[in-house]
């Protein structure tokens with residue numbers, strides 16, 4: 001039982017009864033986009049976040065997807081990373097390795113992780129350089145509306161404060177227009193040093209999904225989606241509006257509980 005395919009202010013909402021149902025629906029969505037992208041371009045360029053998202057992707061590692069997905073054609077990126085070693089429990093890479101990469105046969109050289117021995121500034125620069133090379137070789141396509149990379153899918157989580165990737169409310173990097181990847185050294189959520197995709201890159205993707213569960217995020221979901229006045233226009237999650245792509249919110253009923261008009265039905 002789920003409320004699926006509801007359009008609200010240019011966003012598709014998929015509301016699920018519980019995290020298990022959300023995980024199944026998310027796995028099907030990712031597998032379908034992977035199939036379409038591989039058919040069209042020969043590869044699937046997927047950018048991930050950390051946090052609760054990885055556990056919610058768990059059904060993708062199970063039957064039938066572990067056998068049917070063409071893992072050899074996948075390229076993995078991160079929409080943000082914390083500047084800690086790859087073996088640190090705060091590392092988005094480690095989270096993904098433990099929850100996904102160790103369970104499915106993704107090619108090691110297709111995993112584009114962030115340099116954890118550089119400064120945040122250098123790591124952001126290196127990562128953008130690699131992405132530019134992969135745009136040149138068409139592993140990642142190019143947006144028709146600007147020269148940004150056009151990822152096949154960017155998967156984002158959202159914090160209770162409305163942050164996505166490492167784009168936090170009121171932070172100056174929200175206004176970054178030139179760079180594809182930037183860095184911060186003052187994250188309000190630890191660890192303080194992070195690198196992150198900028199909004200132009202997120203909003204150039206073919207598909208973006210924001211995956212959110214739990215009642216502690218219901219206020220932020222309401223502010224990000226409902227018509228709530230000009231102050232909320234600057235909430236990072238609300239600023240995710242792909243120009244030429246499709247945006248889907250995957251929610252459970254708790255996260256959706258403060259949305260206006262979202263009725264849960266069979």
Ligand SMILES: O=C1O[C@H](COP(=O)(O)O)[C@@H](O)[C@H](O)[C@H]1O
Nearest residue numbers: 049050051052053157158159165
């Ligand atoms: O710090 C971060 O937080 C967000 C949200 O995490 P969640 O555990 O509340 O889902 C995450 O999407 C981002 O990648 C991460 O660096």
